[in-house]
Amino acid sequence: MTILDTIVAKKIQEVAESKAAVPAPVLEQMPLFGRDCLSLRHSVADSTKNGIIAEFKRASPSKGVINDHSTVAQVVTAYQQAGVSAVSVLTDSHFFKGGLDDLVAARAALNIPLLRKDFTIDAYQITEAKAYGADIILLIAAILSPAQIRQLSEHAHALGLSVLLEVHNREELERSMVDTVDAVGVNNRNLHDFSVSLRHSLELVDCIPNRFIKVSESGISDPVTIRQLREAGFNAFLIGENFMKTDNPALAIGEFVKGL
Numbered sequence: 638m639t640i641l642d643t644i645v646a647k648k649i650q651e652v653a654e655s656k657a658a659v660p661a662p663v664l665e666q667m668p669l670f671g672r673d674c675l676s677l678r679h680s681v682a683d684s685t686k687n688g689i690i691a692e693f694k695r696a697s698p699s700k701g702v703i704n705d706h707s708t709v710a711q712v713v714t715a716y717q718q719a720g721v722s723a724v725s726v727l728t729d730s731h732f733f734k735g736g737l738d739d740l741v742a743a744r745a746a747l748n749i750p751l752l753r754k755d756f757t758i759d760a761y762q763i764t765e766a767k768a769y770g771a772d773i774i775l776l777i778a779a780i781l782s783p784a785q786i787r788q789l790s791e792h793a794h795a796l797g798l799s800v801l802l803e804v805h806n807r808e809e810l811e812r813s814m815v816d817t818v819d820a821v822g823v824n825n826r827n828l829h830d831f832s833v834s835l836r837h838s839l840e841l842v843d844c845i846p847n848r849f850i851k852v853s854e855s856g857i858s859d860p861v862t863i864r865q866l867r868e869a870g871f872n873a874f875l876i877g878e879n880f881m882k883t884d885n886p887a888l889a890i891g892e893f894v895k896g897l
């Protein structure tokens with residue numbers, strides 16, 4: 638059993654509890670459910686922004702606690718001021734110490750697209766993402782069948798949300814790519830053993846059709862790498878730990894973008 642199996646087993650239990658506590662029709666009555674989502678595609682195409690999807694990440698299975706002192710509002714405000722194209726917030730509580738409250742706090746501080754970063758296995762979580770202010774949801778190919786990816790992405794689109802499909806290797810990419818996703822992210826981190834290599838992005842970029850936004854995810858820690866990934870064909874770059882592990886993520890993103 639890998640960490641991903643453990644996370645999914647826990648998630649199945651959590652989703653069942655959430656459905657019982659707050660049924661989907663209740664989510665649909667929440668104030669943020671009625672707002673119009675911001676488009677990831679438009680934001681990434683906006684040349685005044687830098688393509689970075691900057692992540693608020695308190696902890697992770699691979700690193701343990703990364704940052705338990707910064708507030709969501711302070712960090713995401715600095716991310717936005719640094720010209721990022723979108724912000725990602727981890728909402729898993731057990732393994733990442735995040736939560737839906739973090740999503741709401743980020744929404745209140747931002748006017749750029751907001752990704753709910755979680756392990757989506759059920760349409761309920763997508764309705765929940767919309768109700769708590771997200772614009773984008775994540776679907777991870779390693780934990781979903783192609784039929785589930787299609788069904789979940791159609792539900793997201795029906796609610797106006799953009800969809801980021803995450804793959805790690807060619808096999809996942811070939812079996813999972815459906816027209817109902819907006820972006821394909823190559824995760825440089827192997828979610829089974831936590832090894833990280835940019836090689837995954839560089840090897841897969843040309844296999845992703847240009848109609849999808851191409852995102853390189855994880856393990857990015859310097860502006861030179863962004864330039865290399867951009868030249869290879871990526872439009873967006875998901876970065877969390879590099880900023881969050883510092884004493885002051887707000888300063889860290891400011892310094893980082895000066896080097897772009």
Ligand SMILES: O=C(O)c1ccccc1NCC(=O)[C@H](O)[C@H](O)COP(=O)(O)O
Nearest residue numbers: 697698699828854855856857876877878
């Ligand atoms: O980060 C982990 O340890 C992890 C473990 C198991 C499943 C997912 C995990 N991370 C989620 C992510 O994909 C990253 O938070 C995201 O791509 C940013 O990566 P980084 O810049 O390396 O923090």
